[in-house]
Amino acid sequence: MATEILMPALSPTMEEGTLAKWLVKEGDTVSSGDIMAEIETDKATMEFEAVDEGTIGKILIEEGTEGVKVNTAIAILLEDGESADDIDTAKSEPASAPVPADKEQSSETAPAAGMSHPEPQVDTAPDWPEGTTLKQQTVREALRDGMAEEMRLDEDVFIMGEEVAEYQGAYKITQGMLDEFGAKRVIDTPITEHGFAGIGVGAAFGGLRPIVEFMTFNFAMQAIDQIINSAAKTLYMSGGQMGAPMVFRGPNGAAARVGAQHSQDYAAWYMQIPGLKVAMPYSASDYKGLIKTAIRDPNPVIFLENEILYGRSFDVPELDDYTVPFGKARIWREGDDVTIVSFGIGMSYALEAADKLAEDGISAEVIDLRTLRPMDTPAIIKSVQKTNRLVTVEEGWPQGSVGSYISSVVMQEAFDYLDAPVICCTGKDVPMPYAANLEKHALVTTDEVIEAVRKVTYK
């Protein structure tokens, strides 16, 4: 049967083109792969190859014709034994437009921000039952205990990174783990972040539960392609067939006097990525409870730690299997006049500011988000409905900050409750300087938080 040869789309964006030149004439025989014509697209002149065998029965569009729409018949191809008389019967394979999906479908199942919200549903259950014995533990010890507990429970969990094994951890987070779990499960890597992050993701595809430690998240910038393009997107790209259940962890943000390249806070960067979960704990109990949840989570989790917090001690419950769920904020301090929302080391400033403000009779409610994705925005909204004022606190940069996202959510969902504009206290919009006095100013300060609260409370 004679078939129409259609004007091809030769680039992702081509809608029409110029039929620059015919390289065959009527009566010529062609076979698959022969060049039939030159076609100018929006990008380049392309050669157009025959796909089927046959004889050119008729040329329908003269060479030199401009603006030939894609899928216009440009010639007729005859099969063996056909003649030009068969041309009338020519049929093109219809380039049927994609079957449109049902227009009635809606995407309202989407977790869209901006919808008017009913009463926010907030889980206010305490993290541990009343009467639980507590012990003082550093963040460092709690984090290690959490990882070690999970490694005892699941043989497929292993940790890899620079200096995690024989050196006992650059920040001693993995102290003693090589002795307990052996070199098969506590693995020193060469200094090759891009490579070992990719190997970790591949191992997760293969069914293991890797913990990839970055000596700091600043170095993970070398690996960010593997974290985002490979770990975060594969579940979606594979239609749910496979993903990367794993944890990327390490210290994030400024330490002390380590300069611009070792001091960046990546919270807002990772928080933006669908497919990732992001935890950034403050207290030792949350480090322990959240790392255990992170290791068990079937998705890639970014676990942002802080070097300055590693040595701080907090109450940690003495429970056999203490976990903290993702997406549940913790209210550290109840108050009526203003809501201060923070996470990670930002909580130090928030809590210190709240203490000082209390001396002046200003009652601040302090919320620790603990995880940024998922984020417990209902807890923020509920608090703002009570206090009518909001200040956010973080060490990261102002433009595209975590606070600016929170601010937009609160504006959309609790606009009528606000009695003052939201203020986002952030690090300054500069690379981190080395000089001690400059560094102190570059970070967010307790005084700035106090100042912001006074502004929004008009006190």
Place this chain on the structure above:
Amino acid sequence: MAAKKTTKKPNVSADELKAYYKDMLLIRRFEEKAGQLYGMGLIGGFCHLYIGQEAVVVGLEAAAEEGDKRITSYRDHGHMLACGMDPNGVMAELTGREGGYSKGKGGSMHMFSKEKHFYGGHGIVAAQVPLGAGLAFSDKYKGNDRVTFTYFGDGAANQGQVYEAYNMAEIWDLPCIFVIENNQYAMGTSTKRSTHSTSYWERGAAYGIEGEEVDGMDVLAVKEAGEKAVAHCRAGKGPYILEIKTYRYRGHSMSDPAKYRTREEVQKMRDERDPIEAVRNMLLTGKHATEDDLKAIDKDIKKIVNESAEFAKESPEPHLDELWTDIYATEVPQEA
């Protein structure tokens, strides 16, 4: 093109030869059809065809066993067909339909099959190399004797992460076969213009990894080299490199005018070194098959390919709710 290692007497049965012919022809016809559907606007975006390189995947799949893994770049249709994935599912993914391997959410460059141990389908040049080493790591960790075929091109071979992966694969003895599909052009840049030493497999020596160059237009040579590499990895001797010299007849992607090489160069390769023609001749001259036998195979293949195109056109677009699924897993995916 180094074609020194042409195979002498093929140590292969007539049935095997026929199977390779069939598998290679399926890829060729499938890709031609994909090119056609692209021209009709049914396939969008990027579409990288495998035409000319068929002997690479068919030869290596002949050396693989059940449970072995494979991972590759965005020029992935041939790998999927060769490992037994359903042409309907592949073509429907190309058209972005519900019946595609990724429910239409991946496209040409992003397809996966847990069942066939095919781990993608990756769009960032060379990112699949550490991922492949990681898959091999998982098998070594579990203590089985599976191997992973990690495919990448001559373009990827200049990325730093390839050598990061080589280094770790060797110090940890990972059962990973690094397969460099050297088709001589990284998009439009020839290996001669991009690379000082174009014998890529030799770079393994710096990491203590053995390897060799293979004639990628000869499916039997590829199979033989593949068997050697597999044996090396299964024996616990660590990774192995196969640099397979091949050639793509089509442009880098559908929108490539291919002005960086002459028409004659391509035609010469097609006329003299075509991997499918070579097996066809072997079958005929060895009297393993008649012209009619081969015609019957051609007809079968055409039917499979046409059916896949029909399926890919008929399959509906994904439901809009699919936009919001598969972003987060609720349970850990189980190994196939």
